[in-house]
Amino acid sequence: MSAVHRWDLLTREEIAELAPSALLVMPIGSTEQHGPHLVTGTDAHLATIFAERAAERAKRPEDIVIAPTLAYGASHHHLPFGGTLSLGTHTLGLLLEDLLGSAASTGFRRLFIVNTHGGNTVTCSAAAAEAARAHGLVAATALTTDLVDPATIDGPRHGHAGVFETSLMLALDPDTVRVDKLRPSPGGAARIRRRGLVVAEPGRWEELDGFTDDPQSASVERGERALAACVEALAAAFEDIAMLGA
Amino acid sequence: MSAVHRWDLLTREEIAELAPSALLVMPIGSTEQHGPHLVTGTDAHLATIFAERAAERAKRPEDIVIAPTLAYGASHHHLPFGGTLSLGTHTLGLLLEDLLGSAASTGFRRLFIVNTHGGNTVTCSAAAAEAARAHGLVAATALTTDLVDPATIDGPRHGHAGVFETSLMLALDPDTVRVDKLRPSPGGAARIRRRGLVVAEPGRWEELDGFTDDPQSASVERGERALAACVEALAAAFEDIAMLGA
Amino acid sequence: MSAVHRWDLLTREEIAELAPSALLVMPIGSTEQHGPHLVTGTDAHLATIFAERAAERAKRPEDIVIAPTLAYGASHHHLPFGGTLSLGTHTLGLLLEDLLGSAASTGFRRLFIVNTHGGNTVTCSAAAAEAARAHGLVAATALTTDLVDPATIDGPRHGHAGVFETSLMLALDPDTVRVDKLRPSPGGAARIRRRGLVVAEPGRWEELDGFTDDPQSASVERGERALAACVEALAAAFEDIAMLGA
């Protein structure tokens, strides 16, 4: 039995008692196409796993409360592939504003949005900044994969449904990987990689058939290394934030 | 192994193939205070259970796809009690509009929002109406408890964290019920009950201490009767909607 | 001369004096197609009549102030038939929020939205709930026909431009009924009627030619019975609300 608290399994009084000193962890993923080989719930599943395991691994798990995972994110760019239930970025922004405001209203002073979907990143950052300004919350967020060095698994890191995520799912839930569908993305590598440059290129996801790099190179072993690296980095980040405002 | 499909465990191609003929079931609950005796995840948990069991019981479970449960609803009236993570009704409306539009975009033609939280009801109804108008979807919704006759458990039906919900949780997850906190709501019965009259009375939830009627009268047996009645009614409603537009 | 007060015929000081102890009644209807036989102003006209007569019939008419009727409601589903001036539900929600906030600002503590158009129902309920929460108002609303038993006129009750409304208009303003256009709706009865189930079915209004059941069965006598039942129930509901928070 874990020492980490789950919001949904506590009563109002139990939560109110924990709030002032605890770190609130809010996992958010997406429900979106992940190529022909991964299931659409991949991001939401990873957000839940990362949040739970990092909380357990952190120094004081008993000072962490995990909120219910938000399984929906900003995935409008994946709608053309089907299999996607997406929130507009404006909707997601309002949703996070409401949830972070609710957390402050219950008495929390520190929170951490654990995000596994690149499309949510800017909205999570904006929500954290606004919550600090409007409610005085110490508010942190990270796209989990941004926390770890790509060299960890000797491969591309930020891919969508590529070797990184496919390895993770092979390690965590091999039954969800459609092994017979594994093949390299037809779209090749990005045309431009330049430090600090953000490029939105229409039709790029279609060129890639909705996933990046080469999921065929995925392996259980790489997945285990990736999982360990993400959980470790996230646990350390939880400890960083738990310390602030203490 | 259930014949019912789960969106998050399917790939985009598998979902696209099911969409035109399947019924999409979207469970929505809340994360909100449920008195001193029930956990805050009660509604979201019930939405998941009701949706899954009704889908399994329906005539053609293999023609049903269940989306990930939305654990957050419109609970602003419960914020003062703490323990509540609430969406504003405007936010919830946009969220449902986005999700229903996504479902239509993937090819679904029939969907059913299974709702267990009274505060979501008007927003779910409005979203269903709009989805029919904007996307040509057959869109249904029900507050689960509205589907069954209150006489089923010989007691008040629409309560919040009252005998009905407490009985259900005793039957489903007895560990989540704080039995030592069970007591009647101090607020007594509603001052007004008139057919068709909707009354919003400030301070009423505070009078009630955030829950209705008498949870002390809850029992496993009543919970099992309530569960059976809800699942049966919901399964029948699924069959009604699956038939439309066929 | 009626003892009931009309907001538009009072000065600011006269209203301010009445506000703390009076019930504010806000009639809302629609301006929308009502089949080939009823005029588009039917709902707004009925809202005005119901509100005025119920106020006069209530125990203390001198404690009731009636606001100007809002002749426009949420009728987007009727736009394809023409003859319809509709507000989106978001617009209607903001409008009610503004008006209810204004009423609170002037000092009213109890109000009642008298609604005669089904399309407004969820928005009126949401506005009442929000006004209670934000302004501490006792806020009630009813779709007038929901207040009475369908058996009253031995026929279907919730229809749009059907036997119920046509009878009412025959009793109130026979000149507005295009008697030569009366015929049964071609769309037949609803495919599904299940306790608590809300269904939005695209194309359904077109099947019905924009009105329900059989207006040919309408009669002055039925209209008088319907009118009396609605006014009586509404007057009783006014008394209920006037009593709250006293």
Next chain:
Amino acid sequence: MSAVHRWDLLTREEIAELAPSALLVMPIGSTEQHGPHLVTGTDAHLATIFAERAAERAKRPEDIVIAPTLAYGASHHHLPFGGTLSLGTHTLGLLLEDLLGSAASTGFRRLFIVNTHGGNTVTCSAAAAEAARAHGLVAATALTTDLVDPATIDGPRHGHAGVFETSLMLALDPDTVRVDKLRPSPGGAARIRRRGLVVAEPGRWEELDGFTDDPQSASVERGERALAACVEALAAAFEDIAMLGA
């Protein structure tokens, strides 16, 4: 019996037939404080009267359809006086956008917003411009008093609840004027009057006690002159617009 058509007294088919060649007239006023001497419904009443009489006086009254008067306008600056039911300008903008879009959808090609409340002016102008752009409508609007020369009644013209409006109400509905409350505004004349300069000065309405100039100088005779001038100018403007796009 007037030749002018009233939208609310027509069926959908009757409206659809008139729409392509008729001018749609939409009266909008306000429900707001008008000093201690005039009733809060003054603007809405005047909008209705002006629209009806001008339509009757225009060359082809049978080519005019009058929509139900919108009794609510943007009056937030009058809320502190009480007696005011106000829409925010954003709400009013959405409302007009919805109504004008509905009119276009029914087949109208020309419309005229008859406005009697200064606070609505910019929103009416913006809505007309947008309706022209978005729906191809010929869309006109005027603040009725802007159509006539102030010299007409030998006095200040643009006042709120001043000599101009008080004279009009004395001529139209003398019972609504609280004669014993008539007195000059304590705020004196505007500090700045410069061609083309728009000034918003906080606290100015409070200084004026909510009305301008000197209502004591009002008279039935002045009201009749004002009424005749407004109706004549508005009728001529209707003819201008009816001619456009013909």
Next chain:
Amino acid sequence: MSAVHRWDLLTREEIAELAPSALLVMPIGSTEQHGPHLVTGTDAHLATIFAERAAERAKRPEDIVIAPTLAYGASHHHLPFGGTLSLGTHTLGLLLEDLLGSAASTGFRRLFIVNTHGGNTVTCSAAAAEAARAHGLVAATALTTDLVDPATIDGPRHGHAGVFETSLMLALDPDTVRVDKLRPSPGGAARIRRRGLVVAEPGRWEELDGFTDDPQSASVERGERALAACVEALAAAFEDIAMLGA
């Protein structure tokens, strides 16, 4: 070296010190097509020039702070001609609300929006009214050309890219005028000119080829007269507002 202050060339402390007693001048123009003969930056350029010169000419230039010019305005009606970067009126409204609120937050008590683009007028007026109401600011605005008598240059005044603006640009920046493209607008004079009547006529800008009257009649001399008149009137208006609330 001018005595007028420029916000962007001051530090926070320097601005805070000036704010309570200074007039804040905010120039706003547009970036939009100005026919084949004028550059798209015409309005923004004129807003800057007018604001600076009027501030210098005013009695106490050292009590004026000029904010950076907003080069973008509400020009959706010019989008079809190309060369236009336009804000929707809703966006412009929010932008002005944010900037005026910021100004109040820094301690300013008087401000003046100098506007050179007709399409911004109603939004500037609404923003000024709202800033007075919400922040207690004395807030003024003028469309610069509205401040001067059309007779000043013996010609039409309110034109877009017509003789008035072309003359101004000939006087200020002759290199920006494409003299070989000068020709009269093919659309002729407005069909309707009536005191107080606002008309939005679809297709009218296309008829005019995007500019009004006859730019061929423009001259340096007329431009100099127009410039002098605008600057003089604006300087006087600045003095009016600087005096209020002092």
Next chain:
Amino acid sequence: MSAVHRWDLLTREEIAELAPSALLVMPIGSTEQHGPHLVTGTDAHLATIFAERAAERAKRPEDIVIAPTLAYGASHHHLPFGGTLSLGTHTLGLLLEDLLGSAASTGFRRLFIVNTHGGNTVTCSAAAAEAARAHGLVAATALTTDLVDPATIDGPRHGHAGVFETSLMLALDPDTVRVDKLRPSPGGAARIRRRGLVVAEPGRWEELDGFTDDPQSASVERGERALAACVEALAAAFEDIAMLGA
């Protein structure tokens, strides 16, 4: 005379001709407090300078059009210091959506938002992504300082009004630097620096007195190095994007 085009100095026809093959560069900065030593227009000034110089240095300057600089950005976190004119992030998002849509409407196919203010970053990224999705634009953006290695000036890079920006202003406009106010930020270094972790900490800007690191270490020489590095990296990024979709 530069070969680079400026939107505001072109006519509509000249812009339309360039649009299909040119890169549109949109500079955006902020008007916000920059400590006691730098002027509030620093970011807007740098955005203009960086965009112009990088465009001139790029391989084909004649294929670049620069839009007017937007001097206002999302700076709500700086409002408490005064001297700040800020847009909310929602407003800024709408503004960018409108401008990028306008650019697409004029025929541009590639654009680049040059941003010098950290608070705008997430909104610029979101706008670029949306423009690609909605209008098929190749849309890029960069926070200029993110393009260069911090080692370039042997110091901290991302500071606000710190050594980096102060050096730049010393190199570009030494008159704008209040040299007598230079001192180290009292807030010290960030408590947490972790790869990929975003932290919003309430009160942090106040601790820092509104600026970071040590502006006293600024020098003209460092500013020249920083300027050269930013311009070179930006020019290269322009070339990258100009190449896409060619």
